[in-house]
Amino acid sequence: YAESGIDAWLRYARLPASATKGHLNYFPNRIVVLNASKNGPLASASSELHKGIKGILGLDLDVSSSVKSCSAQKTIVVSTLETYKSSCGKLSPKVNLKEDGYWLNTKGNSVQIIGQNERGALYGAFQYLSLLGQGDFSDVEYASNPSAPVRWANQWDNLNAANAAHGSIERGYGGASIFFENGLIKEDLSRVPLYGRLLASVGLNGIVINNVNADANLLNETNLQGVKRIADLFRPWGVNVGISLNFASPQVLGDLTTFDPLDSTVIKWWTDKTDRIYQLVPDFAGYLVKANSEGQPGPLTYNRTLSEGANLFAKAIEPHGGIVVFRAFVYDQLNETDWKADRANAAVQYFKDLDGQFDDNVLIQIKFGPIDFQVREPASPLFANMPKTPVSIELEVTQEYLGQQCHLVYLPPLWQTILGFDMRYNHRQSYVRDIVSGEVFNHKLGGYAGVVNVGMDDTWIGSHLAMSNFFAFGRLAWNPQADSQDIVEEWTRLTFGLSRDVVAAIVDMSMKSWSAYEGYSGNLGIQTLTDILYTHYGANPASQDNNGWGQWTRADSKTIGMDRTVSNGTGNAGQYPKDVANMFEHTQTTPDDLLLWFHHVPYTFKLHSGKTVIQHFYDAHYTGAATVQKFPATWKSLKGQVDAERYADVLYRLQYQAGHSLVWRDGISEFYRNLSSIPDKLNRVRNH
Ligand code: GCU
Numbered sequence: 268y269a270e271s272g273i274d275a276w277l278r279y280a281r282l283p284a285s286a287t288k289g290h291l292n293y294f295p296n297r298i299v300v301l302n303a304s305k306n307g308p309l310a311s312a313s314s315e316l317h318k319g320i321k322g323i324l325g326l327d328l329d330v331s332s333s334v335k336s337c338s339a340q341k342t343i344v345v346s347t348l349e350t351y352k353s354s355c356g357k358l359s360p361k362v363n364l365k366e367d368g369y370w371l372n373t374k375g376n377s378v379q380i381i382g383q384n385e386r387g388a389l390y391g392a393f394q395y396l397s398l399l400g401q402g403d404f405s406d407v408e409y410a411s412n413p414s415a416p417v418r419w420a421n422q423w424d425n426l427n428a429a430n431a432a433h434g435s436i437e438r439g440y441g442g443a444s445i446f447f448e449n450g451l452i453k454e455d456l457s458r459v460p461l462y463g464r465l466l467a468s469v470g471l472n473g474i475v476i477n478n479v480n481a482d483a484n485l486l487n488e489t490n491l492q493g494v495k496r497i498a499d500l501f502r503p504w505g506v507n508v509g510i511s512l513n514f515a516s517p518q519v520l521g522d523l524t525t526f527d528p529l530d531s532t533v534i535k536w537w538t539d540k541t542d543r544i545y546q547l548v549p550d551f552a553g554y555l556v557k558a559n560s561e562g563q564p565g566p567l568t569y570n571r572t573l574s575e576g577a578n579l580f581a582k583a584i585e586p587h588g589g590i591v592v593f594r595a596f597v598y599d600q601l602n603e604t605d606w607k608a609d610r611a612n613a614a615v616q617y618f619k620d621l622d623g624q625f626d627d628n629v630l631i632q633i634k635f636g637p638i639d640f641q642v643r644e645p646a647s648p649l650f651a652n653m654p655k656t657p658v659s660i661e662l663e664v665t666q667e668y669l670g671q672q673c674h675l676v677y678l679p680p681l682w683q684t685i686l687g688f689d690m691r692y693n694h695r696q697s698y699v700r701d702i703v704s705g706e707v708f709n710h711k712l713g714g715y716a717g718v719v720n721v722g723m724d725d726t727w728i729g730s731h732l733a734m735s736n737f738f739a740f741g742r743l744a745w746n747p748q749a750d751s752q753d754i755v756e757e758w759t760r761l762t763f764g765l766s767r768d769v770v771a772a773i774v775d776m777s778m779k780s781w782s783a784y785e786g787y788s789g790n791l792g793i794q795t796l797t798d799i800l801y802t803h804y805g806a807n808p809a810s811q812d813n814n815g816w817g818q819w820t821r822a823d824s825k826t827i828g829m830d831r832t833v834s835n836g837t838g839n840a841g842q843y844p845k846d847v848a849n850m851f852e853h854t855q856t857t858p859d860d861l862l863l864w865f866h867h868v869p870y871t872f873k874l875h876s877g878k879t880v881i882q883h884f885y886d887a888h889y890t891g892a893a894t895v896q897k898f899p900a901t902w903k904s905l906k907g908q909v910d911a912e913r914y915a916d917v918l919y920r921l922q923y924q925a926g927h928s929l930v931w932r933d934g935i936s937e938f939y940r941n942l943s944s945i946p947d948k949l950n951r952v953r954n955h
Pocket residue numbers: 437438479480557561596639667
């Protein structure tokens with residue numbers, strides 16, 4: 268069970284004696300939990316500490332709630348700040364905790380884990396257990412606060428698959444839904460608290476349980492009772508539940524003839540529904556809405572604006588304290604013969620003019636790039652076009668365009684290119700991470716959504732190594748400046764143990780993996796070059812063009828790339844603030860890795876690196892594939908240091924990736940050699 272992956276990074280494997288030597292004599296012998304609410308996060312903190320310390324150190328600590336023990340020796344005190352102050356006196360030094368933040372002090376022979384709220388205390392407990400699990404007994408004393416209040420997982424679960432009873436997951440690679448089957452909430456929800464525990468352990472505080480392409484039937488009474496059962500199981504982990512809405516629900520569920528957001532019967536319908544949800548789930552997190560996108564219904568059907576659509580829900584949910592997360596992923600099919608048509612322009616075109624028209628409890632959720640989770644995109648310009656509206660960033664943990672868990676691709680380095688991008692709003696430093704935290708434009712709301720898409724698979728997500736992306740998503744939502752290598756090191760120790768060889772190997776492969784995948788898939792900002800029509804898997808550069816999806820490359824026999832300049836193209840570069848717009852407008856100032864995102868150039872165009880575009884394609888494909896060719900041997904060197912089950916599973920996938928990278932390499936290289944008739948200087952690419 269522990270080896271199967273269900274406990275993921277929370278295995279609490281026993282530390283080897285060499286790692287605990289000299290530490291156990293001084294270790295606390297009891298856990299004191301103050302004023303825990305029934306089945307709340309503090310109670311979880313207490314049971315988790317007990318379980319974790321037993322697993323990691325083999326110590327069976329006493330657990331009590333006696334206030335007298337506040338400052339006793341050899342005690343782990345777990346409490347909210349408020350309770351601590353009233354029961355035990357001041358905390359010194361004075362600490363500054365934000366919502367969900369915690370204070371962790373392991374100095375001396377007692378430990379203080381003090382949360383701003385119960386959830387914060389739970390996060391502090393997990394942090395402490397992470398240190399212990401890594402064999403780190405050093406003295407620490409610090410406060411830690413989340414970068415933003417909204418840190419949610421999104422699940423794209425369907426109530427049932429088209430031809431099967433079980434709930435499928437859109438772009439999910441880890442099996443059937445843990446929530447749904449037969450159009451209903453499952454009877455057996457035993458995976459839900461286990462998922463809640465994983466979410467909480469990395470600081471995630473909310474979850475949207477169903478697909479953004481939403482089934483209105485989730486709102487029937489039977490299913491709402493089921494949502495309550497799910498919320499009850501997540502609550503001990505401080506994870507609040509939200510749902511995706513189908514805009515046409517008032518009509519689809521049968522009662523009304525319209526879903527016009529300004530119609531009074533529609534308003535009443537949503538108000539009643541929302542009231543009912545809050546009767547069942549008083550701490551319900553909110554609604555997620557995909558409207559007027561990819562065939563989904565929305566307010567535009569009635570000539571109402573997207574903000575009128577969002578505010579319909581915002582008003583219904585406001586009295587209960589919930590929020591509406593409205594997705595900016597709205598676009599139409601386009602005609603490629605129009606040189607100026609550009610899907611990357613859609614979000615700003617739809618949303619910019621609505622800035623200021625959304626109710627205060629609406630959060631606009633923006634995919635990290637302007638198109639769709641590609642291997643390389645610039646940050647979405649919408650981040651810098653809605654100063655009056657709080658926004659969040661949507662990241663995709665599930666590897667839709669990035670190898671679907673059959674390729675190892677560790678994503679934080681990609682995410683951090685976006686989070687660390689400076690939008691230069693009004694010529695001032697304005698990193699995307701500080702826009703989504705609410706800091707730059709001074710909003711209380713803001714945050715992170717990660718499309719995680721775990722399923723019933725024992726690995727949760729479909730592959731053992733891919734779980735580092737889930738772990739890292741939580742870590743980065745908490746602290747977007749955390750070092751991505753540190754994160755994968757921590758994850759590896761907790762998941763696979765302390766062996767230096769194992770840690771070095773997994774960290775090395777992970778840190779090389781995104782760049783390798785970019786190497787053998789799409790380079791220079793041309794997008795992933797995967798099949799975009801159906802599977803989003805495997806090499807298929809031809810599928811990008813000659814369709815209405817707008818993920819074009821505009822490749823012909825002489826030239827390639829999207830001209831997104833203001834002077835001659837789609838004008839997309841001009842959607843960014845001035846400094847950034849100027850940079851992207853010109854080939855000289857556009858970084859090589861985004862050249863073909865912004866410019867249409869000859870294959871012979873010289874990059875800053877000195878190579879031509881076409882030679883870069885060839886070289887990158889060979890280098891990228893060569894990198895992952897080495898992964899199986901790296902993994903094999905760990906034989907005997909990783910349990911047999913995970914060893915075999917990971918090896919199988921890495922061997923597959925090594926092989927598939929050759930298919931990618933040759934497929935893409937051949938394609939562009941044929942199209943351009945320009946040979947590879949090193950003569951590697953030729954007809955077979
Ligand atoms: C992608 C994905 C879809 C999803 C959509 C969305 O296009 O392939 O499955 O529904 O994004 O985010 O809404």
